Amino acid sequence: MRRTATGLIVLMAGLFLLSGRYLDLHPAWGYLHAFAEAAMVGGLADWFAVTALFRRPLGLPIPHTAIIPENKDRIADTMAQFLRENFLTPAVVGRRMGTMNLAKAVGSYLADPKSARDSRIRAGAGELAIEVLQSLDPDRLGGQVRGGIKAQLEKLDIAPLLGGMLEAMIADGRHKPLIDKIIRWAGLVLEDNETLVRDMVHKRANAVLRFTGLDERLANSVIDGLYKLLAEVLVDPEHPLRDKIEEGLQELAKGLREDPEMQERVERMKRELLNNPAIGDWWQGVWERLRAGLIKSIRSNGGAGEGYLGETLGELGAALRDDERLQRQVNRFARRTAVGIATRYGDQIVRLVSETVKRWDAQTITDRVEGAVGRDLQFIRINGTMVGGLVGLTLHFLSETIG
8 A cells, every 4th residue: 555655646746747748739748737837746745644643754854743652651541541541441441341231141152053054163162171180280270179068067956957957858748768878778688687686696596595406497487587577667668766866866866966976076087087087188189189080071072062061051051041040140249340350450551551552662553553453554655646746737627617
């Protein structure tokens, strides 16, 4: 564009010289001569104006030229102040965010199957998640989480909470599967410890029973009786032993809620459990397995598409797109966050802009501004050349008409 504008001035200069040699041949040459002369003047004037913004024309120390490099610090401050007053005020940010349904827009995009196939956002999210998971220090993070959980559990009175949960289970009838599991567990324990039960019977039997072999029959009867009792309790929902177990659970729930001694025993057990190094090692193993599983899951599905992460983002997008209540909550949070950022960090943001521009040297800021708007400035030169020519043509016409 610079070459085009300069070439147009050269063309006008050539027409000016050519038409000047043939003014006496025909009146039309006078019009061409006047057009070329005025166009050349207009083009040169606009070349001077545009050039003076960025540098000194022809290197001459003309006053009020090289405006941008000579005033870059003032321009930086003015730019930052303009940004602060017109864009980063809480009122402007809040008003702008209030007219936007950001949650729905994001939700529609995430839920769109086409965006799921074509966009790199999900793949990027997967890679970001992998990098974050891999960069975390296992020992440090595990220690921090373990310490946080321990601190919160130490503040929590766990006994009344357990008592309330147990009472709620009993009231809703959800304790019955628990009783069934207890009975099955008792049967498995008995099966694994039959030898121990037999030894106990043999040791407690007198010499006569051992001599006659009745102690073995007695042991078999005890074991068979226990198996029969457990089987009856398991198949009979109305068995009296079930009522006894339920009464025991109710007493346990009441004691957890109201008995200070039981509560103290539970708290003591809780503290011993929290201080047990084995619990810390267990949590460390859980975290490592969880982290490795997440990384493997994301990588096996490419971090996107039909993978778990992609499905999760799609479900989140559908919820944001369709749930107006959720949209209001997310939009309110986004608006408050943006207003908070503008309030707390607006000055730092504009200071960053100002200081960055001030650190640029004169040539850098000249090149960047000229690169951003230079094409339009060259159009000013072209327009100036053509408008100047038309003005000269008009003035020549008026002088010929009046004369």
